[in-house]
Every structure is written in structure tokens, then in C-alpha cells.
């Protein structure tokens with residue numbers, strides 16, 4: 009398999025040195041919005057006619073969203089997949105009931121039609137979206153829901169100024185939080201470079217056969233959630 013260039017970013021950004029502080033940093037770096045965005049993802053998963061019994065979270069990291077989904081119902085099993093083993097170890101410490109898989113989202117080690125829903129938060133900028141959409145199609149059951157969430161570059165020039173200032177502050181905070189310095193140094197550039205991800209995702213979802221693709225922007229255009237259904 010040819011590795012997408014996002015793989016190198018993911019390897020540099022997430023490792024043993026920053027797994028322990030990830031949960032606090034994601035809250036701080038998103039000014040508390042992370043919880044609200046993840047709540048929206050959980051709502052989309054919960055909107056279907058049936059309670060999903062098997063959910064796959066791609067790039068689950070330390071399991072913040074997986075644990076929210078796990079609490080949806082006693083009947084729900086969440087499978088949390090991530091590239092970074094040290095993040096999964098953290099997830100295991102916090103949520104011993106989650107099923108953890110150390111793998112890449114581009115090659116899913118599951119049989120066809122295994123999951124009722126597939127979700128991801130902050131993955132789109134690291135992947136070949138078309139490959140992940142196709143793999144997700146394969147392992148998703150009919151009538152299953154897919155949800156992608158990630159940052160977006162704001163369109164409004166005023167918001168853009170605030171956004172750039174926010175990332176300047178994050179870069180400065182990397183002087184104190186040294187384990188996060190490489191991430192804060194490059195994250196804004198990666199977000200602006202991969203900004204077409206919602207449109208690209210919708211295009212690949214349609215091309216693969218998904219129906220009702222939907223994109224909703226959040227928090228002044230700094231984040232988006234794209235969802236669709238496998239008919």
C-alpha cells in the first residue's frame with residue numbers, strides 16, 4: 009500500500025510523549041468546542057430507526073468519542089481503531105470495555121458488512137479520503153451511517169484573523185507544552201492545505217454509492233461534520 013503523506017504528519021503529531029496530555033490539550037486547543045462537536049456526531053449516529061449495536065470509530069485516539077458512543081446503549085459495542093498504539097493504550101486505561109484495534113483506516117481488518125455505523129473525528133486531513141470511503145463502504149452494513157468530522161479553514165476574513173491569532177497562541181504554548189510543539193507548529197498549515205476535505209468527501213461518498221450526503225459547518229466555519237448513509 010502506498011502511504012498517504014498525512015501518515016507522516018500523524019506519526020510526528022501523535023506519540024508516546026503526548027498521549028497522556030491529549031484529552032486536556034484537545035479541550036484547550038478547541039476552546040472547549042470538541043465536546044460539542046463530538047456530541048453532534050453521536051446525535052447523527054443515534055438518529056436512525058434502530059439503535060446501532062456495532063460502531064467503528066476510525067482514528068479513535070484516546071477513546072473520547074468511543075466512550076461517549078459506548079454509553080448510548082447497553083446493546084452497543086464500540087470498536088476503536090487507531091494508528092498510534094500509545095493512544096490506544098491510554099484508551100484502554102480509561103475505558104477497559106472498548107474493543108481496540110491498532111491499524112490504519114485505509115485498510116480495515118474486518119469482514120464485509122460488520123458495522124452499523126462508522127465515525128471519525130479529526131481523521132480526514134491525514135488520509136486518502138477515497139480509499140477510506142471505499143473501505144468503510146465494504147465494512148458497513150446496509151442502512152449504515154458514516155460520519156466524518158474535522159477542522160476547516162474559516163471563509164469569513166474576520167474569523168480568519170481570529171483563527172490565525174488562535175494558532176499563533178497555540179504555537180507559543182508549544183514552548184511550555186514541549187511534547188505538543190511539533191503539532192502546534194504545523195497544524196494550521198495542514199488544515200488550510202486539506203481544507204477541501206468536506207467537498208471531496210461528499211464527492212467520494214456519492215461516487216461510492218452512499219446516499220443523502222450532508223455537510224454541516226460548526227463554530228463559525230472552523231469545523232465541519234459530513235455524514236451519509238449506505239442504502
Ligand SMILES: C[S@@+](CC[C@H](N)C(=O)[O-])C[C@H]1O[C@@H](n2cnc3c(N)ncnc32)[C@H](O)[C@@H]1O
Nearest residue numbers: 018022067068069090091092112113129130134
Ligand atoms: C487529533 S487525534 C484524534 C483522536 C480522536 N479521534 C479524538 O477525536 O479525540 C488524531 C488521531 O488520528 C490517528 N490517525 C491518523 N491517521 C490515521 C490513519 N491513517 N489510520 C488510523 N488512525 C489515524 C492518530 O493516530 C491520532 O490518534
